[in-house]
Amino acid sequence: MSKPKLNNGVVDRLQARASDYVTWCGALPGFGVRVRPSGRKSFIVQYDFEGRSRKVTVGTFPTLTVDQARKKATELLAKVQLGEDVAAKPVAEENPTIAELCDEYLTKGCGHKKASTKVTDKGCIERHIKPLLGHRRVKDLKRRHIEDFFSAVAAGETAKNEVIDGKRIIVKGGEGAARRTVRLFGGILTYAIGREYISENPRRGVKIGKDNANERYLYGDELRRLGDALREAETVGLPWQFTQGAKTKHRPKNADTLREVIDPYAIAALRLLLLTGCRLGEILTLEWSQVDLERGFLRLPDSKTGKKDVILGAPALKVLADIPRVKDNPYVIVGEAKGKPRSDLKRPWRRVIAHAGLPGLRLHDLRHSFASMGAASGMGLPIVGKLLGHASPSTTARYAHLADDPLRRASDSIANSINAAMGVAPEASNVVQFKEGVA
Incomplete structure (x- = not known):
């Protein structure tokens, strides 16, 4: 039975088997396609040179069409006829740049x-x-x-x-x-x-250090200052700070007071970032159809880790309930353009953190602060990871050093018992002060 001429349809229908096999072309002797168990299909040329059978890979399907591969195979076989052992030279398609x-x-x-x-x-x-x-x-x-x-x-x-x-x-x-x-x-x-270009990954063993060296969590007085700045920003306004070269459209309308009231949608977005642990894009693109105030959820159809539900605490629900809805705009945090969300929070954020005395604080640090507060409250890293929507426990593990440690609680209990037996008041043992801010 004669072999059929290879074409794209024939090659596309070839199925992977438990081991390699080759289907040869009936139109060009020595030209075929090898199918591996992985499903990878490679065009090959087989020929005899000085009494030995030789094979060379031409390229892969569908990176090359059958006609393109057959043309290359024809050129290689012509070189063999002229006495060249083409298998001794690597083919570029098998070793790309x-x-x-x-x-x-x-x-x-x-x-x-x-x-x-x-x-x-x-x-x-x-x-x-x-x-x-x-x-x-x-x-x-x-x-x-x-x-x-x-x-x-x-x-x-x-x-x-x-x-x-x-x-x-x-x-x-x-x-x-x-x-x-x-x-x-x-x-x-x-x-x-x-793709079988290489057998080992040279990236393995390369040391690149750790992320989050500058990760920052807000605690105590810093949270209070941020809260004060947000309240001031949305009520009486923040004291204006003139910046050399700043656009005049960003200066306060009332030059007599020299205070600027920040857009309430921007303030609401900042509060939601801190109270939900959501990512910036998740809040700025949030639509009212994704907000379930009755059950206390954000139903996000898409996020960095896919579809997820965000459980809302009472403070976050209050923020959402107070946000005015704009007709014909589906977004929670509306922008200046009709029917569009706010594009970013860079400018109001700079104003707020400058007034709060928190230079260098990033918007993403609000998410870290949400997570660190949960870890330090003894909720357990799995719960914190669920709230944040982490796909892997290893992502939440960065907060492990902040978690409420059972061993520390046991040590405190034993030490307090000893102090009590020695007649030392419990409050007298509470003398360790922890620094706040950068972790």
């Missing part, structure tokens, strides 16, 4: 990621990975290359400040960017293993 691998990853390897995450990944690839590593071949990559890459990004070698298509692009680099990019690159190399 890092730039080519990254392009393939963005097309085929990150379909499970959210659109916003893909945009972030592409930015890291274009601004850091390609400029420093794009020229290298995947199989030539060593751990030392990734270590050097981390050091270069951390040192700011990829930093840029330029205008492209009318938009200013600022790439800062630094250790945080270096850590994020190396983690992404490790995932890209894991994809390369799945």
